Structures are given as structure tokens and as C-alpha cells.
Amino acid sequence: MNPFATLARLVDEAPRRALLLLAAFLAVLLVAPVVLDRYLLSVFFLIFWFATVGQAWNIMMGFCGQLSLGHALYVGLGGYIGALLWVKFGISPAIAIVPAILVAMAFGAVIGWLGFRFGIEGVYFALLTIAFAEVARIGFDNWSFVGGAAGFFIPVSAAASPVNLRGGPMLFYYVALAMMIIAFILCAALRRSRLGHAWLAVREDAEAARALGIDVFRAKMAAVVISAAMTAVAGVVYAFYQNNLFPSQTFDIARSIEMILAPIIGGLGTLFGPILGAFILTPLGQTLIALVEKIAGRAIPGVNLVFYGAALMVIIWFTPNGVWPWLKKKLGIPEGRE
Amino acid sequence: MLWSLYANVLVQGVLTGLVYGLMALGLSVIFGVVRVVNFAHGEFAVVGMYAAFVLFRSFGIDPFLSMLPIAAAFFVIGYGLQRTLINPFVSRPEHEQFILLVGLAIIMVNGTLMIFGPDARSANLPYSFDSWEIGAIIVDKVRVYAAIAALAVAALLFAFFRFTATGVAIRACADNLVGAAVVGLDVKKLYALTFGLGLACVGAAGALMVTLTDATPMIAPAFTLLAFTIVIIGGMGSMTGAIVGGLLIGIAEALASVLIAPSMKTMASFGLLVLVLALRPQGLLGRRA
Amino acid sequence: MTPLLDVRGVTKRFRGLTAVDTVSLTVTEGEIFAVIGPNGAGKTTLFNMIAGAMTPDAGTVTFAGTRADGLPPHELCRRGLARTFQIVRPFPELTVLENATIGAMMRAPDMEAARTKAGEVLRQLDLWDRREAKAKSLTLPDRKRLECARALATGPRLLLLDEVMAGLRPTEVDRIVAILREINRSGVTILLIEHVMRATMALAGRIHVLHHGATIAEGTPEEVTRHPKVLESYLGAEAL
Numbered sequence: 109m110n111p112f113a114t115l116a117r118l119v120d121e122a123p124r125r126a127l128l129l130l131a132a133f134l135a136v137l138l139v140a141p142v143v144l145d146r147y148l149l150s151v152f153f154l155i156f157w158f159a160t161v162g163q164a165w166n167i168m169m170g171f172c173g174q175l176s177l178g179h180a181l182y183v184g185l186g187g188y189i190g191a192l193l194w195v196k197f198g199i200s201p202a203i204a205i206v207p208a209i210l211v212a213m214a215f216g217a218v219i220g221w222l223g224f225r226f227g228i229e230g231v232y233f234a235l236l237t238i239a240f241a242e243v244a245r246i247g248f249d250n251w252s253f254v255g256g257a258a259g260f261f262i263p264v265s266a267a268a269s270p271v272n273l274r275g276g277p278m279l280f281y282y283v284a285l286a287m288m289i290i291a292f293i294l295c296a297a298l299r300r301s302r303l304g305h306a307w308l309a310v311r312e313d314a315e316a317a318r319a320l321g322i323d324v325f326r327a328k329m330a331a332v333v334i335s336a337a338m339t340a341v342a343g344v345v346y347a348f349y350q351n352n353l354f355p356s357q358t359f360d361i362a363r364s365i366e367m368i369l370a371p372i373i374g375g376l377g378t379l380f381g382p383i384l385g386a387f388i389l390t391p392l393g394q395t396l397i398a399l400v401e402k403i404a405g406r407a408i409p410g411v412n413l414v415f416y417g418a419a420l421m422v423i424i425w426f427t428p429n430g431v432w433p434w435l436k437k438k439l440g441i442p443e444g445r446e
Numbered sequence: 447m448l449w450s451l452y453a454n455v456l457v458q459g460v461l462t463g464l465v466y467g468l469m470a471l472g473l474s475v476i477f478g479v480v481r482v483v484n485f486a487h488g489e490f491a492v493v494g495m496y497a498a499f500v501l502f503r504s505f506g507i508d509p510f511l512s513m514l515p516i517a518a519a520f521f522v523i524g525y526g527l528q529r530t531l532i533n534p535f536v537s538r539p540e541h542e543q544f545i546l547l548v549g550l551a552i553i554m555v556n557g558t559l560m561i562f563g564p565d566a567r568s569a570n571l572p573y574s575f576d577s578w579e580i581g582a583i584i585v586d587k588v589r590v591y592a593a594i595a596a597l598a599v600a601a602l603l604f605a606f607f608r609f610t611a612t613g614v615a616i617r618a619c620a621d622n623l624v625g626a627a628v629v630g631l632d633v634k635k636l637y638a639l640t641f642g643l644g645l646a647c648v649g650a651a652g653a654l655m656v657t658l659t660d661a662t663p664m665i666a667p668a669f670t671l672l673a674f675t676i677v678i679i680g681g682m683g684s685m686t687g688a689i690v691g692g693l694l695i696g697i698a699e700a701l702a703s704v705l706i707a708p709s710m711k712t713m714a715s716f717g718l719l720v721l722v723l724a725l726r727p728q729g730l731l732g733r734r735a
Numbered sequence: 736m737t738p739l740l741d742v743r744g745v746t747k748r749f750r751g752l753t754a755v756d757t758v759s760l761t762v763t764e765g766e767i768f769a770v771i772g773p774n775g776a777g778k779t780t781l782f783n784m785i786a787g788a789m790t791p792d793a794g795t796v797t798f799a800g801t802r803a804d805g806l807p808p809h810e811l812c813r814r815g816l817a818r819t820f821q822i823v824r825p826f827p828e829l830t831v832l833e834n835a836t837i838g839a840m841m842r843a844p845d846m847e848a849a850r851t852k853a854g855e856v857l858r859q860l861d862l863w864d865r866r867e868a869k870a871k872s873l874t875l876p877d878r879k880r881l882e883c884a885r886a887l888a889t890g891p892r893l894l895l896l897d898e899v900m901a902g903l904r905p906t907e908v909d910r911i912v913a914i915l916r917e918i919n920r921s922g923v924t925i926l927l928i929e930h931v932m933r934a935t936m937a938l939a940g941r942i943h944v945l946h947h948g949a950t951i952a953e954g955t956p957e958e959v960t961r962h963p964k965v966l967e968s969y970l971g972a973e974a975l
Contacts, residue, residue, distance in 0.1 A: 417552030
């Protein structure tokens with residue numbers, strides 16, 4: 109599994125038209141900050157961020173068929189570890205992502221072990237993931253070393269320091285963009301790898317996968333652990349972007365759900381789905397918030413979420429496979445290819 | 447006296463647990479028959495709470511009385527929902543059902559938020575703080591009333607499933623869907639009835655809940671989780687299991703909040719959940735799939 | 736020659752009902768061995784115990800000289816025992832090629848090799864033209880052959896086939912019989928569990944007959960069809 113070889117192959121196999129479109133799109137994203145104001149930069153940051161965590165979640169649900177509703181756990185763990193190490197010990201987030209990844213992987217492994225060893229599947233497994241996120245929320249709420257329910261804050265420094273994730277929206281734009289692209293390449297490589305095929309087999313029919321020599325337990329564990337690790341990295345970045353962490357928001361089930369919308373709407377199990385979903389959903393939600401604020405004269409909390417809820421229902425009703433498979437056809441990409 | 451503390455906690459846990467049990471009963475009945483997990487369950491409970499709250503504040507109708515029209519209204523809503531929205535999803539994959547209902551839940555919780563705001567609302571019944579003293583045990587009157595009402599509704603539901611023709615038909619659907627269709631039962635209608643009954647339970651439970659705790663939109667996901675946890679502990683689809691699970695969770699929460707810390711009550715129920723999942727994944731009273 | 740598969744006195748009970756009662760059989764390397772019997776004879780239970788999907792209550796299963804009962808299915812597959820499912824279970828949302836590739840990747844050094852191997856197997860089973868189609872879009876005969884292809888792609892020494900001919904039309908049965916002969920000639924031992932009598936007689940070198948969970952006869956097709964117990968309990972009833 110060599111990401112670069114995969115990239116070369118992807119470029120090789122993709123139809124010319126789709127490739128050109130993608131290249132143009134990337135070029136626009138690279139130069140866009142020149143014309144974007146602070147607000148739009150922050151919107152794009154959110155798009156890239158949700159595309160990244162969406163891709164991470166998609167590994168578990170889209171590739172391996174394991175429904176996690178507690179991914180906020182890994183965001184929170186990554187965020188708190190990054191913030192703690194920086195504020196309390198002066199350790200750069202560039203280094204802190206290593207412990208962040210390791211801790212998230214450990215938690216993922218425990219959840220996976222509990223679930224998969226005892227044959228807990230589907231909604232039962234989903235509940236287990238929620239339970240762990242909730243336990244983490246309560247734990248952090250009561251842990252005074254990290255500020256408890258009053259929150260944990262990263263001081264804003266005047267001097268920009270990109271390695272330490274200190275800087276303006278422009279910095280976070282590029283960090284999140286890079287994160288999204290790296291996640292994509294990683295997912296593409298995984299999707300084509302032996303492990304990726306094992307995941308697909310497990311998703312489609314675990315019993316049949318077992319009969320073909322696939323160790324189903326190991327495949328599922330790998331999915332949880334890798335997904336947790338990717339999400340934790342995004343968590344570190346989010347903490348430094350927000351500069352604050354509150355357990356009640358960070359580990360909230362609403363956050364977990366918000367994270368999974370993009371891949372579902374974009375197309376579960378596809379490579380482009382989570383990215384496409386984030387590009388559709390986040391701007392719509394943000395526009396709605398701004399619009400309501402303009403009309404009502406004040407922010408009404410929950411408006412964008414009502415919209416998300418309606419979007420979910422409409423999409424799952426009409427195109428349960430998401431937008432990407434539909435768009436793929438329009439772009440002339442044959443079925444069975446990305 | 448330490449034992450009196452335990453006894454007080456235990457009694458309080460049992461009484462609250464019965465209301466929890468009624469809420470979970472709705473979820474369990476729906477899952478047991480329609481095979482759909484109602485992920486908007488806690489949201490319905492919260493809407494029930496607000497309905498009781500508004501009826502009390504605006505018209506002075508006691509929640510113990512308003513729970514009846516609320517349950518009736520919820521039955522109609524549930525019947526309609528199953529007929530229109532949920533029935534097309536009955537044979538769809540689990541995650542699609544889940545997404546549909548999560549969408550509904552998000553709309554409900556944030557809709558409530560937009561209407562009532564984020565602040566906690568208390569019904570403030572005139573007898574909210576009345577209690578009986580039995581030796582060293584102090585029992586809140588509202589808790590007793592709520593527990594009795596919850597038991598009564600649950601008993602009605604049990605009786606319905608045991609003694610009425612429709613109830614037996616619904617159980618036949620749950621046991622053997624193909625068989626039920628073959629003997630000419632109108633499965634769609636029975637599903638809709640079941641969903642209605644499930645929501646009636648949660649509506650009544652919501653009305654009762656408002657006598658015990660404050661209403662806030664943000665508590666909805668916690669209620670969904672609570673009901674879900676109870677049902678898994680008791681056994682998916684088992685009606686008795688839902689009540690037993692409710693009692694267990696009620697007691698566990700009460701004990702944890704007194705003995706450890708109030709914030710630890712959710713921890714206790716999740717600890718119980720993990721234990722049950724590890725030792726008996728089908729739930730205490732559930733049948734192995 | 737040491738037997739490839741040695742089943743010794745296996746028994747399986749379900750709630751007091753004995754589905755398989757002390758059955759023993761040996762499959763020699765290179766042969767086509769069939770287990771037949773009327774519905775409810777315990778064929779599938781026996782099959783599941785050999786394939787690792789169930790653990791016998793008594794008795795042993797030895798594969799290629801080592802104990803195999805109680806091993807998980809994926810471990811058995813690694814040792815060279817591949818199975819198909821009676822009700823075919825292709826990965827519906829994946830293409831035919833991906834289905835076969837997943838089977839092939841266990842022994843392939845890399846994914847490219849797995850794809851090549853999968854391609855070979857698909858050609859062998861007349862599925863190459865359908866390689867880009869999603870498995871769910873295949874017809875039943877195609878799906879049955881895909882099921883075989885996937886199992887064969889794992890590079891097994893012993894191929895366990897659970898009623899691959901059931902539900903097929905005679906022409907399709909002939910086609911799959913020819914393919915199975917070809918697979919056997921290439922060195923794969925085959926154990927099939929069948930209901931379709933004529934094809935089994937034509938294909939198998941030795942046949943083991945089960946009735947009510949117990950062995951009633953074993954031998955060449957000619958011997959078995961002449962066996963009085965077989966005639967009485969099975970062939971007589973179903974009028975071959």
C-alpha cells in the first residue's frame with residue numbers, strides 16, 4: 109500500500125474530463141484565500157474539517173459497515189491532548205498529534221474489542237460508541253485539571269507560529285485543506301489495499317468474508333483504530349482553531365451526528381462522497397444561519413440544525429446512496445470505479 | 447442512620463425507574479413489532495413534557511390529567527408517522543432508518559429550542575414538595591403519583607396485548623411476519639397502531655416526567671439514550687424487560703448520585719449497559735436472536 | 736495415501752434432536768466426493784461442521800493431517816479449505832472482479848497478483864465478460880458460479896460445495912458439471928453436498944449417503960444406487 113503509487117494509478121485511471129475538473133478545483137482552492145475574507149475563510153475551514161472527519165468516519169461505516177455515533181469522542185480526545193500538552197507543557201501540537209493519535213487508537217481499540225468480541229452489532233454497537241462519548245463527556249466535565257465543565261482555553265498569542273498552530277484564519281485554511289487532501293489520499297490507498305478489500309467484504313457479508321479467509325475481527329478493529337486516529341488529528345486542529353474546549357460541546361452527541369452528515373449525504377463508502385457532502389452541507393448551513401440572523405435581527409440557535417435534519421430526511425428518502433453516485437454518472441465515470 | 451439513607455434512595459430510584467420504564471416501554475414495543483429503533487424517542491418525550499407544561503401553565507390542567515389527551519394525541523401522531531414516513535423504511539437497511547429518525551429528532555429538538563428557548567422550565571405543581579413520612583423514609587407525593595400512573599399505563603398496554611384481538615394480532619406480527627400476512631392480517635395497519643401505542647407511552651411518560659424534573663430541549667438526546675439503554679439492558683422487544691430495565695436504571699442512577707456524585711448518574715447507567723452488553727448481549731429478559 | 740479430509744464420528748445435537756449421528760468419512764486427495772441424502776438428512780449440518788461454521792458435539796475433523804474442528808472459518812480457509820454457501824452470498828454491491836479478488840488476496844503477494852488470479856478464475860468459470868458488473872445484478876446461475884469462483888480464488892486444496900446445482904436448469908447443471916470436472920483435473924479435491932442426483936452420480940467418484948443424520952451407505956455411484964437401504968429410504972421415495 110503505497111500512497112504515491114495509488115495516487116499515480118488514480119490519475120492514470122480517471123477519465124480525462126473528471127481529472128481536469130479536479131485539477132481546476134484544487135487550483136482554485138489553493139489560490140482562493142487571496143480573495144476570501146475572514147468569514148469565508150472560516151467557512152472553508154469548516155468545509156475542509158468536516159470533509160476530513162467525514163472521510164475518517166466513512167472508513168468505519170462506509171468501508172467496513174460499522175456504525176459509530178460517538179466520533180466526537182476522538183475529536184475531543186485529540187483536542188484535549190493537543191491543548192493540554194501545549195498549554196501545560198509547551199509541547200507543540202505538531203508533536204502532540206502523536207500521543208493524540210495513540211490515545212484515540214487505544215480508546216477505539218477498547219470500544220471495538222468490547223463490541224466485536226461479544227458480537228455486538230448495528231444499533232447496539234452504535235449505542236456503545238455513544239456511551240463511551242458520554243462517559244468521556246462526564247469524565248472531562250468533572251476533571252478539574254482540564255478545567256472541568258468551565259472549559260479549557262488555549263491562550264491566543266500575538267505572534268504567528270504555524271508549527272504551533274498559532275495564526276490567523278489563512279493558516280487554518282491551508283492546514284485544513286492539507287488535512288483533507290492527505291485524508292483523501294490515505295482513504296484512496298486504503299480502499300485499494302488488501303485491508304480495504306477485507307473491509308468491503310466484511311461490510312457486505314461478514315460470514316462470507318470469513319469463509320474467504322478474512323479475519324473479520326481484525327478487519328473491524330483496524331477500521332475503528334485507523335478511523336479514530338484520523339479523527340484525533342482533526343481534533344487537535346479543531347482545538348487550536350477554536351481556542352477553547354467545553355466537554356458539553358466537544359463530546360456532545362449532536363457533534364457526532366454533525367460529523368457523519370457529510371459522508372451520508374455525499375455518498376457512503378465512496379471516496380469523494382464525504383468531501384462533496386461537506387461542500388454541500390456546510391455552506392448551506394452557514395448561509396442559513398446568516399440569513400436567519402439578518403431576517404430575525406438576532407441569531408436563533410438551532411436553525412441550521414433544523415435544516416440539517418430536514419436535509420437528512422429528504423436525502424435518505426430520495427437518494428439513500430448519496431449525491432456522489434449520481435454526480436459520477438453525470439461526469440461519465442463508469443460504475444465500479446471512483 | 448445509614449440504612450434509612452439507602453432505603454430513601456432505593457424508594458426514590460424505584461419510583462423514578464417506573465416512569466423511565468414506561469418511556470422505554472414505548473421504544474421496546476415499537477422495536478419488538480416494527481423492528482425499527484425510534485431514535486427520536488427522547489425527543490418525543492421532551493415534546494410530551496412541553497405539552498404538559500403548556501397545558502398546566504396556560505390552562506391549569508394538572509399533568510396527571512393532561513397525560514391522557516397527550517397520550518391520545520401522540521397515538522394519532524404515531525399512527526400517522528408510521529403510515530407516511532416510516533413504513534417505506536421498514537425494509538430498508540438499519541442505518542437508513544436510523545438517519546431518517548435522527549433527521550426527525552434533530553428537527554424536533556431544535557424546533558423545541560426555537561420555540562421555548564434553551565432555559566429549563568419547571569411546572570411547579572402546588573403539591574410539588576409535599577411528601578409522606580413513613581418512619582425514616584420520606585417519599586415525595588409526586589413521585590408516588592407518577593409511578594402509579596406509569597404502572598397503570600403499562601398495565602393497560604400489557605392487558606391490551608394479552609386480551610384484545612388486535613393486541614394478539616400485533617404479537618402475531620412480531621413473532622412471524624410472513625405468517626401474519628398469510629392469515630390475512632393487515633400488517634401495515636397493525637404496525638401503525640403499534641407505533642401509535644409506542645408514542646402514546648412516551649407521551650404519557652413525558653407528561654409524568656414534567657412533574658419530576660425540569661423541561662429543556664437539550665435533555666432529549668439523553669432521554670433517547672436512556673430509553674435505549676433501558677431497552678438493551680432489559681432485552682430488545684421484551685415488554686417486561688423494559689420495566690425491569692427502567693427500575694434497574696432508576697435505582698442505579700439514584701444510588702450513584704447519592705453515593706458518588708450527582709453527575710455520576712449517567713455513568714452508572716452506562717456502566718450497567720457495558721456490563722450487560724459484555725455478559726448478556728441479548729439483555730436480561732431478551733431472547734437470543 | 737493419507738486422506739486429505741478425515742471425519743471421525745462427528746455428532747451434532749440441537750435441543751435433544753440429533754442432526755448428525757456419529758458420521759465418519761474420508762476424502763482422498765484428488766477425488767470428487769459427494770454426500771447425498773433427502774432433505775433433513777443432516778447434510779448441511781455435517782457440511783457446517785467440516786467448514787468450521789459449527790463445532791461438533793463429539794468426534795473430530797482432521798484436515799491435511801491436523802485437527803480442524805473448532806477452528807474459525809478464516810483459519811480453515813488459510814489452511815486450504817474453501818466453501819460455498821447453499822444460499823449464495825456474493826458481496827452484492829461489489830463487482831464480480833472485486834468479489835473474486837477478495838477471495839484471491841489471501842494467498843496473493845499483492846493486490847495486483849490477486850486481481851490477476853481473480854481474472855484467471857473468472858475466465859475458468861465463464862464470468863470474465865461480467866467482471867465489471869455488480870454482483871447483485873447477476874442471474875442465479877451466474878451468482879452460483881461466482882460463489883464457486885470466489886472460493887476457488889482462495890487457492891484451496893479442498894473445495895466444499897453446498898448444493899451448487901440446486902435451483903439450476905439442466906443445461907446450466909451440465910455446464911457447472913463440466914467446470915467442476917475441469918477444476919478437479921487441475922488438482923483441487925472436491926467435496927459436494929447435493930440434492931440433484933443425476934449430476935452427482937455423473938460427477939462423483941464416491942458417494943456417502945445420509946439418512947436421518949446417520950450413514951446408510953458409501954461407495955461408488957453404482958454401488959450406492961444398488962444398495963437396498965438407499966433404494967428403500969431415499970431413491971424409492973423420490974423416484975429417481
